[in-house]
Amino acid sequence: MKHHDWFKKSIPLIASENITSPAVDEACVSDFSHRYAEGWSGERVYAGCTFIDQIEDICMDLTREYFNCIHADVRPVSGVVANLVMYNAFTSDNNGKMCCMAIVRGGHISHGPRFAKSGREIFGTAGTTRGINVEYLAFDNDEMNLDIDASAKVIREFEPELLLFGGSVFLFPHPVKELGDVAKEVGAYVGYDAAHVAGLIGSGYFQDPLREGADVMTMSTHKTLPGPQHGALVSNREDLIDKLRSCAFPALLSNHHLHNVAGLAIAVAEMLEFGKEYHKNVIDNAKALGQALYERGINVLMEHKGFTESHQIVVDITEFEKTIGLGGDIEKILEKANIILNRNLLPYDIAQGRHYQNPGGLRIGTSEITRLGMGKNEMTDIAELIKKLIIEKKDPKKIRDEVIEFRKEFQEIKYCFQTPNKAYEYLKFY
Ligand SMILES: *Cc1c(COP(=O)(O)O)cnc(C)c1O
Numbered sequence: 001m002k003h004h005d006w007f008k009k010s011i012p013l014i015a016s017e018n019i020t021s022p023a024v025d026e027a028c029v030s031d032f033s034h035r036y037a038e039g040w041s042g043e044r045v046y047a048g049c050t051f052i053d054q055i056e057d058i059c060m061d062l063t064r065e066y067f068n069c070i071h072a073d074v075r076p077v078s079g080v081v082a083n084l085v086m087y088n089a090f091t092s093d094n095n096g097k098m099c100c101m102a103i104v105r106g107g108h109i110s111h112g113p114r115f116a117k118s119g120r121e122i123f124g125t126a127g128t129t130r131g132i133n134v135e136y137l138a139f140d141n142d143e144m145n146l147d148i149d150a151s152a153k154v155i156r157e158f159e160p161e162l163l164l165f166g167g168s169v170f171l172f173p174h175p176v177k178e179l180g181d182v183a184k185e186v187g188a189y190v191g192y193d194a195a196h197v198a199g200l201i202g203s204g205y206f207q208d209p210l211r212e213g214a215d216v217m218t219m220s221t222h223k224t225l226p227g228p229q230h231g232a233l234v235s236n237r238e239d240l241i242d243k244l245r246s247c248a249f250p251a252l253l254s255n256h257h258l259h260n261v262a263g264l265a266i267a268v269a270e271m272l273e274f275g276k277e278y279h280k281n282v283i284d285n286a287k288a289l290g291q292a293l294y295e296r297g298i299n300v301l302m303e304h305k306g307f308t309e310s311h312q313i314v315v316d317i318t319e320f321e322k323t324i325g326l327g328g329d330i331e332k333i334l335e336k337a338n339i340i341l342n343r344n345l346l347p348y349d350i351a352q353g354r355h356y357q358n359p360g361g362l363r364i365g366t367s368e369i370t371r372l373g374m375g376k377n378e379m380t381d382i383a384e385l386i387k388k389l390i391i392e393k394k395d396p397k398k399i400r401d402e403v404i405e406f407r408k409e410f411q412e413i414k415y416c417f418q419t420p421n422k423a424y425e426y427l428k429f430y
Helices: 002-008 022-028 050-067 079-090 125-130 148-158 176-185 198-202 238-248 258-295 327-336 367-371 376-390 396-407 420-427
Strands: 071-073 097-100 133-136 162-165 189-193 216-220 231-235 312-316 342-344 361-365
Touching: 022 258, 022 420, 050 071, 050 198, 050 231, 050 258, 071 238, 079 125, 079 162, 079 189, 079 216, 079 231, 079 238, 097 148, 125 133, 133 148, 148 176, 162 176, 176 189, 198 216, 198 258, 231 238, 258 312, 258 361, 258 367, 258 376, 258 420, 327 342, 327 361, 327 376, 327 396, 376 396
Parallel strands: 097 133, 097 162, 162 189, 189 216
Antiparallel strands: 071 231, 216 231, 312 361, 342 361
16 A cells, blocks of 8 residues: 555656556456466367457457567566567577677666676576577667677677567667678577567557567567566567467466456557557657756766657766765665656766666656656656756655655546446457
């Protein structure tokens, strides 16, 4: 109860989070959470799956439509599990090879090797669970994106089996076409981890990996795509479908959290209906918040590119080290004022001697505040509140009262079916 109360009175800015609609919630808290349905729809290993199959079929139909593709597997129970399906399909059982973005540049721990170059054990998922040898692509700190020429060289020299795009710090579309062509020269598959940007892609903004050369795209279903916590994998490669299916079940899954499949069906329907408007506003708000913070003297990265083309912005707060501290310190101060956001490693932090516990950056996302109905004016209000805390060093307890007052107007979830019945009406046609 305390948690719920706190989050109704806060400004939620974590880029990997979002909130679900009442219709999605009804599907998720249902009898489906008591049931099992191993296998593919129509080929189950359990009885009692009549309606579960119908719902999963609908969920796959909607997901294929949203991402314009011929294969959607909605069984992976999270983004990491969807990545494991992809690793199973595309890398060797022993000494597999993958190229991806470095974790300190915004890559995800699920892409990581077991050991860092230094020999230190870091237990990245790809290395630890699948024994994959990981070579990092080159990154251009000034553009906050992969360096195409230098990365092409890495791919030609390392000859990976899988080239993986995507990450958790993700401001600009990755060069899927350019580097995907190089990957194909060396016989590698191309994967795209859309955990963060799936909603932006489905609604037609950002980039379109399946058209740009990606063989598969994996995702979490709860970041810019505002569904329940779950995962999915999509592809347009007819010849890979059987393999991809088997690499999910039986290779990795038993039960696949049927209540979340039901919730996901509704969330994807909502995005087919409201996603164009929602995700345009998410991106506009991210740019507006970047501009508003920048004008107030806060060093938002990538001003020369309009700060971002996604739902997130990255802020360099190293100039405040002497006055109020670094990312970890600032995260705590803002949390006391009910502004919830994440510290984040900057691409140059490690080189400059900073650590992920207290890095030089913050990552700020606009998916959830947009869903609560906030727009450009509110981005200015939020920038002002952050300025009061970071630059003017105002007492967080005082600012918290302002945050609670500010949030009172924004209690309803937008861009969704307002009642479960509206959702069911829509789904009837599938
Ligand atoms: C969040 C994230 C994941 C993990 O997703 P889960 O659904 O939490 O398992 C994977 N890859 C990237 C790039 C992410 O940002």
